Amino acid sequence: MDLIADIILGLGAFGAAVYCLILSRRLKRFNNLRDGMGGAVAVLSAQVDDMTKTLDHAQSAAGESAAVLTELTERAEASARKLELMMASLHDLPDPAAQQPAAPPPDTQPQAGFASTRPADPAPNPDIPVFLRHGFMEAAE
Structure with a gap:
């Protein structure tokens, strides 16, 4: 009986060694x-x-x-x-339009020696904010 147990134990150890060898090769390929x-x-x-x-x-x-x-x-x-x-x-x-008398209309005729294509500015409107009262300059063509 001892001999049969030793043979079975030896076959089990041999099977485990073969299993470990196969796992080792697979692990090497996996980590390549x-x-x-x-x-x-x-x-x-x-x-x-x-x-x-x-x-x-x-x-x-x-x-x-x-x-x-x-x-x-x-x-x-x-x-x-x-x-x-x-x-x-x-x-x-104070409102400047209410304190000052009405100014004469601006001269629309260009002065001698100056050619102006810009129309005369209208009288300032106190209802328009100061920063919007100023005229815009156009680029020369």
């Missing part, structure tokens, strides 16, 4: 850097490293852009407050 999964894992690892660096760079650039945008927004709000104060102070000024 040229054709197997090892190459794919190496490439993916390199890509992950590159993407991590790119992400870090993008985050730092976004942080800088946010800081610049915040600064510009604060400057714009300060300028808007100043403009609102200026507009409010304009309401305190």
